[in-house]
Amino acid sequence: MTNKNYETVAYYPGCALExxxxxxxxxxKEVGKALGLKLEEVKNWNCCGAxxxxxxxPEIQTYLSSRVMSIAAHEMGHKAVxxxxxxxxxxxxxxxxxxxxxxxxxxxxxxxSEKAGHQTYEAGQIETIHALxxxxxxxxxxxxxxxxxxxxxxxxxxxxxxxMYTRPRNIFPEKDQGPGSESxxxxxxxxxxxxxxxxxxxxxxxxTACCGGAHTLSDSDTSTLLVSNILQAAEEAGAEVIATECxxxxxxxxxxxxxxxxxxxxxxxxxxxxxxQLIGLALGLSGRKVxxxxxxxxxxxxxxxxxxK
Amino acid sequence: xxxxxxxxxxxxxxxAPADLGQGAEELLSFAEQVLENWLIxxxxxxxxxKSEGFRLLxxxxxxAKGDPSFNACRETCREAIYNYNLICENPRAENAxxxxxxxxxxxxxxxxxxxGKMQVTGLGxxxxxxxxxxxxxx
Numbered sequence: 001m002t003n004k005n006y007e008t009v010a011y012y013p014g015c016a017l018e019x020x021x022x023x024x025x026x027x028x029k030e031v032g033k034a035l036g037l038k039l040e041e042v043k044n045w046n047c048c049g050a051x052x053x054x055x056x057x058p059e060i061q062t063y064l065s066s067r068v069m070s071i072a073a074h075e076m077g078h079k080a081v082x083x084x085x086x087x088x089x090x091x092x093x094x095x096x097x098x099x100x101x102x103x104x105x106x107x108x109x110x111x112x113s114e115k116a117g118h119q120t121y122e123a124g125q126i127e128t129i130h131a132l133x134x135x136x137x138x139x140x141x142x143x144x145x146x147x148x149x150x151x152x153x154x155x156x157x158x159x160x161x162x163x164m165y166t167r168p169r170n171i172f173p174e175k176d177q178g179p180g181s182e183s184x185x186x187x188x189x190x191x192x193x194x195x196x197x198x199x200x201x202x203x204x205x206x207x208t209a210c211c212g213g214a215h216t217l218s219d220s221d222t223s224t225l226l227v228s229n230i231l232q233a234a235e236e237a238g239a240e241v242i243a244t245e246c247x248x249x250x251x252x253x254x255x256x257x258x259x260x261x262x263x264x265x266x267x268x269x270x271x272x273x274x275x276x277q278l279i280g281l282a283l284g285l286s287g288r289k290v291x292x293x294x295x296x297x298x299x300x301x302x303x304x305x306x307x308x309k
Numbered sequence: 310x311x312x313x314x315x316x317x318x319x320x321x322x323x324x325a326p327a328d329l330g331q332g333a334e335e336l337l338s339f340a341e342q343v344l345e346n347w348l349i350x351x352x353x354x355x356x357x358x359k360s361e362g363f364r365l366l367x368x369x370x371x372x373a374k375g376d377p378s379f380n381a382c383r384e385t386c387r388e389a390i391y392n393y394n395l396i397c398e399n400p401r402a403e404n405a406x407x408x409x410x411x412x413x414x415x416x417x418x419x420x421x422x423x424x425g426k427m428q429v430t431g432l433g434x435x436x437x438x439x440x441x442x443x444x445x446x447x
Binding site for chain 1: 355382385392407410411414417421422424425
């Protein structure tokens with residue numbers, strides 16, 4: 001056990017995990033169960049504001065995220081809310097920052113909260129964490145190692161964090177705080193957890209590079225080329241698998257991998273798997289239990305060749 | 310100065326020379342030229358001033374000035390410089406060949422990202438600088 005304890009947290013899956021990110025939702029819940037961690041889903045949660053609302057009116061995004069935190073803190077009595085999606089995690093953190101620093105954000109949030117009939121969220125009333133913090137801080141590498149039943153046997157993994165997990169730095173005050181904390185320039189929590197599960201992390205240069213996710217509709221070709229560069233960089237580093245911790249990045253990598261081959265003739269064989277699915281396999285859960293069969297990227301043959309069922 | 314398309318083409322077929330330090334200089338120069346193209350497209354004269362010891366970051370700072378920055382491409386520029394430093398510190402080191410492969414991919418990412426911005430006005434702006442594409446329609 002590490003010094004932080006998130007054994008029971010409010011769980012905010014967000015919209016993506018109920019759609020394209022279902023395997024992430026499934027594997028997060030299953031890993032939680034296997035580790036003895038309790039997730040209580042935020043009641044009647046709403047969209048965090050995502051990119052769409054933020055682009056139109058950032059204050060509305062702040063309010064929407066604040067409502068999620070308000071329910072988790074005031075109605076459910078939690079001290080921490082865990083968001084596995086980078087977009088949700090980022091937006092809740094951004095709302096926390098705005099409510100701490102901007103009078104206008106506080107005023108808009110108060111007005112809309114009163115209109116909506118719930119208690120106004122104020123900065124500092126709950127802590128927002130990512131699924132990586134949840135496992136890393138509560139279980140830790142040693143704790144995970146002790147629970148591994150079927151280690152990843154040196155599976156070569158490129159850990160891809162995407163851009164929203166660490167940027168902009170100012171909304172993540174708990175990061176870059178020295179040993180034990182996450183780094184915004186070279187994030188390592190996923191690397192640490194997968195190494196503890198028996199994986200071999202490759203030296204991957206584009207772990208926080210843009211996947212073009214936000215531009216996938218406005219300029220699909222640029223998104224495809226960005227993803228293709230990430231996939232090729234992972235393969236050049238020797239990766240068999242890219243581990244993800246964001247449903248948008250994950251879907252982007254999967255779909256643009258197919259599009260890169262069709263549109264540009266760029267084929268890559270690296271498989272895309274959620275980090276929670278890999279940890280689940282290491283904990284002895286079956287591929288089906290963690291939703292490997294629900295990924296678009298077909299990693300079944302590779303994982304079976306490594307002895308996972 | 311090469312255009313972004315020319316840089317894209319050069320990177321696609323780029324092979325590291327025997328002198329990896331020279332290769333790293335060439336790749337860093339490509340990255341700078343990408344940002345020069347970006348600045349010229351924004352109607353600015355690319356600066357020669359360095360930031361944090363590198364013109365690449367000086368160019369990024371010049372282009373992003375005035376925008377509340379998400380800084381995805383600044384961090385990618387920093388990643389390029391990190392690998393450049395590793396190579397130039399000891400071009401004969403065992404891992405220098407691996408680092409130059411990484412540097413090429415990172416520079417390619419900068420070219421794609423910044424190049425994407427220039428194909429569609431505003432593309433990437435809300436990501437790297439929190440600036441809504443929608444504003445362009447107002």
